[in-house]
Amino acid sequence: MAQDTLPVRVLVVDDDDVILESCRRILEHRGYLVDVASDPFSGRDRALRGGYDLVLLDVRMPQLSGLEILAELRERRTDLEVIVISGYAAVDDAVLAVKLGAFDYLPKPFTLDEFRGRIDAALAHLRQRRAAPVVSAPRTSGHLVGSSPAMAAVHETIARLAGGDQSVLISGESGTGKELAARAIHAASGRRERPLVTLDCAALAPALVEGELFGQLASGAIDALDGTPGLLALADHGTLFLDEIEALPPSAQQRLGTLAQTIDVRIIAALTDDPSRPAVRNRLDPGLLQHLAGATLALPALRDRSDDIPDLLRHFLLVRGSPNVRRPSTIAPAAMAALQRYRWPGNVRELRALTEQLVVAVDGETVQLRDLPVDIARDSGAALPAVPRTFDELQQQRRDGRERLYAEFERSFVLESLRRNDWSVSRAAREAGVLRHDFAGLLRKHRLRAMEIE
Numbered sequence: 001m002a003q004d005t006l007p008v009r010v011l012v013v014d015d016d017d018v019i020l021e022s023c024r025r026i027l028e029h030r031g032y033l034v035d036v037a038s039d040p041f042s043g044r045d046r047a048l049r050g051g052y053d054l055v056l057l058d059v060r061m062p063q064l065s066g067l068e069i070l071a072e073l074r075e076r077r078t079d080l081e082v083i084v085i086s087g088y089a090a091v092d093d094a095v096l097a098v099k100l101g102a103f104d105y106l107p108k109p110f111t112l113d114e115f116r117g118r119i120d121a122a123l124a125h126l127r128q129r130r131a132a133p134v135v136s137a138p139r140t141s142g143h144l145v146g147s148s149p150a151m152a153a154v155h156e157t158i159a160r161l162a163g164g165d166q167s168v169l170i171s172g173e174s175g176t177g178k179e180l181a182a183r184a185i186h187a188a189s190g191r192r193e194r195p196l197v198t199l200d201c202a203a204l205a206p207a208l209v210e211g212e213l214f215g216q217l218a219s220g221a222i223d224a225l226d227g228t229p230g231l232l233a234l235a236d237h238g239t240l241f242l243d244e245i246e247a248l249p250p251s252a253q254q255r256l257g258t259l260a261q262t263i264d265v266r267i268i269a270a271l272t273d274d275p276s277r278p279a280v281r282n283r284l285d286p287g288l289l290q291h292l293a294g295a296t297l298a299l300p301a302l303r304d305r306s307d308d309i310p311d312l313l314r315h316f317l318l319v320r321g322s323p324n325v326r327r328p329s330t331i332a333p334a335a336m337a338a339l340q341r342y343r344w345p346g347n348v349r350e351l352r353a354l355t356e357q358l359v360v361a362v363d364g365e366t367v368q369l370r371d372l373p374v375d376i377a378r379d380s381g382a383a384l385p386a387v388p389r390t391f392d393e394l395q396q397q398r399r400d401g402r403e404r405l406y407a408e409f410e411r412s413f414v415l416e417s418l419r420r421n422d423w424s425v426s427r428a429a430r431e432a433g434v435l436r437h438d439f440a441g442l443l444r445k446h447r448l449r450a451m452e453i454e
Contacts, residue, residue: 008032008123009051009195009234013043013069014058014085019108023056026115040064047073050197051234052080054122059086059097067096074101076179078187079196081122085110144180145315146308150300154181157297162188167260167267169292171275172299175349178270181297182241191266194238197231202247210252232256235265245269245292246283257287267292302344302351309340312348316355328362334369335377342376361415374412411446414439 010032012023020036027034035052037043040061047055047069055073057066066084073082084097085106097105103122106114144154161168162185170178179198186196204212215230232240242248248256260267269292273280281289302309313331331339344350354373362371369377414428417439421427429439 008053010034010054010056011043011047011052012036012056013040013047013061013066014038014056015040015061016058019058019085023115026112027119030119040066040069044069044072047080048076049199049231050077050079051195051231053126054119055080055082057082057084057102059084067100070097070100070102076183077196078183079192081126083118083122144177144184145312146305147311148305148307150305151308154297154299158184159188161185161295161297164295165190165266166295167269167292168295168297169275170268170270170297170299171273172270173301173347174272175347176299176301177348178299179241179243181299182239182268182270185268186239186241186266189239189266191238195235196239196241197235198241198243199231200243202244206249209249210255213248213252214255232259232263232265237264239266239268242267242269244272245288246271246273246280250285253285253288257285257289257291260288260291302347303342306340309351310336312351313339313355316352317359328358328365328367330366332366332368335367335372338369338372338377357415361418370408370411373415374408407446410442414442414446 008031010027012020012027012034014020014023014036015038017038020038024034024036035046037046041064043057044064046052057069059066066086070082070084073080081103082101083104083106084102085108103125104118106118144151144158146154158181168182168185170181172178182198183196186192199213201209211230213230213232215233245253256267271280275281275284275289275293275296310331313336317329339351346353354376358367358371362368413432417428417432418425421431425440425443426436429436432439
């Protein structure tokens with residue numbers, strides 16, 4: 001949508017086929033390229049993959065709500081606008097949607113003029129936003145949060161890469177934020193008005209990858225009009241991010257390496273291993289590797305930048321959860337120390353997942369050491385009780401120790417039951433074989449909260 005010659009791409013996600021078809025006809029009549037999805041999970045995946053200027057989301061859909069999709073879109077995609085639509089004209093939904101980052105809210109039934117007006121306003125806002133100059137933040141690149149020396153170097157490298165136009169090879173362990181780094185480079189680059197299209201090469205079967213990437217084209221050119229375009233065509237004049245590129249089949253790598261010399265697409269690829277290792281280089285096509293290796297970015301593991309954990313926690317606590325629900329806003333010193341000592345094999349992704357659990361589970365404003373999973377809290381270095389002076393004191397400490405140990409196991413039992421059942425008290429109680437009232441009593445005993453997802 002950077003120029004008037006580029007058609008607007010719109011995705012409509014709604015479980016009502018009548019709404020889908022009506023929106024499609026109206027939008028296609030205006031010359032827009034329109035995709036529709038009646039399944040919320042499919043719609044979410046397509047929206048996150050990229051290439052769209054505007055997404056229309058129904059609020060109430062089975063299993064996955066539009067607000068949940070909206071929250072994920074606002075966190076991972078900043079290059080589009082979202083309008084939330086719903087048959088439930090509830091003020092709470094409208095307020096929450098806007099707080100989560102929707103451009104506007106459209107209650108059903110709506111008139112043709114209302115629909116057109118919202119679409120025009122959203123696209124005008126998007127054009128204005130994309131044309132605005134990029135101001136870099138001193139502590140972050142996009143959602144890459146951190147001010148440690150390791151992350152300061154990352155921010156500087158991203159700023160330098162954004163100023164150029166060469167392809168980039170990003171390396172880092174799983175969960176370190178390779179896709180966020182790619183989005184930050186694109187958002188600050190000269191291609192920011194063009195699409196950013198993403199593909200997880202390991203998520204598709206090898207037989208499907210080439211069709212997804214190159215499309216069903218009768219010729220090798222990506223702008224062929226005689227077949228179904230692939231992601232490479234959608235990224236024309238923009239950026240294509242390929243995660244876990246080592247999983248791309250050799251034939252696709254070779255074809256991409258050849259096309260990369262002739263197309264106007266900036267390729268940003270990611271590896272989960274060190275690209276200097278011979279075993280890794282041997283899994284990449286030489287032509288493609290040569291095209292990518294001119295500019296590199298290595299992301300540090302979270303265990304190597306534990307000083308950033310307080311900033312990351314504050315960031316995640318602010319963006320997760322509902323604005324209408326009280327959530328923890330501080331971390332007790334003992335809990336913070338345990339979090340900074342933990343090795344984080346899943347890196348920032350694991351920390352974010354833990355934060356989402358804490359937002360739901362902690363009843364209060366402060367996360368305590370006892371709120372953390374056992375494997376994080378057990379090496380907390382908590383002081384042992386004083387050595388008893390009498391046999392009665394020794395026996396009392398033994399009883400107290402048993403009670404504390406049982407309480408820890410009981411709390412872990414409740415939390416794990418909730419996690420397995422999407423934080424539904426009713427389903428967790430059924431699985432545990434107890435009455436819902438009794439299970440809810442355990443939550444109150446351990447000061448836990450849960451969301452009912454029935």
